[in-house]
Amino acid sequence: MNCKKLILINFLLILVTLLSIKTHAQGPDSVYVVPNTPFLSKVISIPDLHTSIILSPETTVIPLKNPIIASNAQKIYKNGNEMYVFIEQTGFLYKLATYDSANCVFKRLDHTVNLNYNINCKNFIYNNEIYSYGGYGFWKANGHLRKYNFQDSEWDIIPLNKEIISTYFLWFSESQGRLYLPYQKIINAGIVGSENIVGVPIYTSYYLDLKKNKWEKLGDLESDVVKIVSNVNTSYESLSYNDGILFLTNDDAFMFDYTHNKVFKSKKSDLNQFLIRRNSMSNMFIYKGEIYSYNSSNKAFVKYPFRITDFDILRTSIWGDEVTLLYIMLAIVFIALILVGAKWFFNRSVKRKLGKAQLQLLKNKTVTQAFIGTEISLIKLLLETTLKGKVVEIHQINHILGIKDKNLGLQKKVRSDIMKAINDKYEFITQSTTTLIGSSRKLDDKRFYEYFIIASEVKTIQRILENNQ
Numbered sequence: 001m002n003c004k005k006l007i008l009i010n011f012l013l014i015l016v017t018l019l020s021i022k023t024h025a026q027g028p029d030s031v032y033v034v035p036n037t038p039f040l041s042k043v044i045s046i047p048d049l050h051t052s053i054i055l056s057p058e059t060t061v062i063p064l065k066n067p068i069i070a071s072n073a074q075k076i077y078k079n080g081n082e083m084y085v086f087i088e089q090t091g092f093l094y095k096l097a098t099y100d101s102a103n104c105v106f107k108r109l110d111h112t113v114n115l116n117y118n119i120n121c122k123n124f125i126y127n128n129e130i131y132s133y134g135g136y137g138f139w140k141a142n143g144h145l146r147k148y149n150f151q152d153s154e155w156d157i158i159p160l161n162k163e164i165i166s167t168y169f170l171w172f173s174e175s176q177g178r179l180y181l182p183y184q185k186i187i188n189a190g191i192v193g194s195e196n197i198v199g200v201p202i203y204t205s206y207y208l209d210l211k212k213n214k215w216e217k218l219g220d221l222e223s224d225v226v227k228i229v230s231n232v233n234t235s236y237e238s239l240s241y242n243d244g245i246l247f248l249t250n251d252d253a254f255m256f257d258y259t260h261n262k263v264f265k266s267k268k269s270d271l272n273q274f275l276i277r278r279n280s281m282s283n284m285f286i287y288k289g290e291i292y293s294y295n296s297s298n299k300a301f302v303k304y305p306f307r308i309t310d311f312d313i314l315r316t317s318i319w320g321d322e323v324t325l326l327y328i329m330l331a332i333v334f335i336a337l338i339l340v341g342a343k344w345f346f347n348r349s350v351k352r353k354l355g356k357a358q359l360q361l362l363k364n365k366t367v368t369q370a371f372i373g374t375e376i377s378l379i380k381l382l383l384e385t386t387l388k389g390k391v392v393e394i395h396q397i398n399h400i401l402g403i404k405d406k407n408l409g410l411q412k413k414v415r416s417d418i419m420k421a422i423n424d425k426y427e428f429i430t431q432s433t434t435t436l437i438g439s440s441r442k443l444d445d446k447r448f449y450e451y452f453i454i455a456s457e458v459k460t461i462q463r464i465l466e467n468n469q
Contacts, residue, residue, distance in 0.1 A: 094109065133145050177210040180207045182256070241255075386455075437451055440452075
């Protein structure tokens with residue numbers, strides 16, 4: 001009985017050991033020796049190639065056997081003489097260590113354990129540092145920036161000034177050290193609503209400055225560009241070139257020139273057809289004015305010219321530049337001020353001309369033509385009283401104006417209107433700003449005024465009256 005138990009225990013130990021070995025063999029190894037295919041050979045042979053290449057199942061480099069990650073897509077990242085392979089949806093990173101005409105040796109760099117937190121993330125290389133931005137995982141999209149730590153063989157998080165959620169159409173400018181993001185798409189399945197599963201777009205453009213680890217706002221995505229990106233099949237890749245990306249939508253090829261904030265559309269049907277037949281953009285890259293596409297059937301590259309002259313520049317930009325918008329607003333305000341000023345100046349000029357015409361008319365008329373009868377009567381009363389060193393009281397003015405029996409409100413209005421008319425006409429006649437009639441409060445009752453001819457104007461009004469009798 002004891003012998004049977006011992007045999008059973010030994011059998012179980014052997015079985016566990018074999019399963020352990022099998023499981024280990026299926027996991028990602030630290031080193032892979034793979035054939036140096038014509039595809040790899042060509043990519044390796046270009047020493048100044050800086051690009052990323054999505055691999056098709058036929059050109060997959062790392063022969064993964066672990067069923068959990070074996071189906072994951074792979075991408076090559078060429079950084080001059082260095083070449084890396086990323087396993088999508090993981091942090092697994094392999095580097096080309098050595099190669100000859102027959103084989104290539106890829107060595108794993110990282111010790112990543114976590115998976116599926118960075119689906120569709122954007123990987124790029126800057127100043128020989130490897131970055132990973134954004135992605136989707138655990139039911140939501142994120143805007144995290146991660147950098148590979150060569151010393152610890154791990155990915156480190158890089159704190160930024162804000163979280164800008166990753167989306168499609170990303171492009172990294174190695175010369176500028178900028179990651180361009182035309183708009184965000186907020187995906188968070190943890191919030192009620194189907195729109196949070198497919199993603200809520202926020203059409204504001206940013207770029208991430210890698211020198212400062214800071215997001216900078218560029219402006220709002222133009223409405224015409226919103227229509228373009230809304231029709232793109234985002235399961236397809238885009239191709240990077242010196243100033244932006246090349247992509248397909250509705251069988252048309254477009255370019256987003258992020259460097260100059262311009263949009264181009266292909267005007268060559270054969271270029272469109274070339275890309276339509278390769279709409280996944282797998283095994284393709286742009287280098288020195290040519291699109292390289294690897295044909296897995298005949299194991300050779302085909303090339304198609306990539307020229308800016310094959311594209312029409314559209315009238316829209318990618319985003320509305322906030323600085324330009326500010327200048328436009330300032331220009332509008334400036335023009336509005338000019339128009340308001342011109343209108344004011346015109347009205348003032350018209351008033352001056354009208355005043356001069358009225359003044360000339362008054363000068364050419366007799367005083368009896370300039371002033372009406374009640375005005376002349378009031379002027380004479382004020383002049384005679386002033387010459388006696390006295391003043392005219394309100395009841396005297398009411399009497400001469402014929403309003404002594406009217407109500408107080410009407411009396412006040414008539415007196416005010418007539419004396420104002422006299423003073424205005426007098427200023428026109430004399431071409432001065434001095435009024436003819438003055439007033440002061442009564443000494444014994446401050447509620448009422450007394451009126452008189454301004455002392456400096458007595459002789460002038462006397463002369464006017466004498467000359468026009």
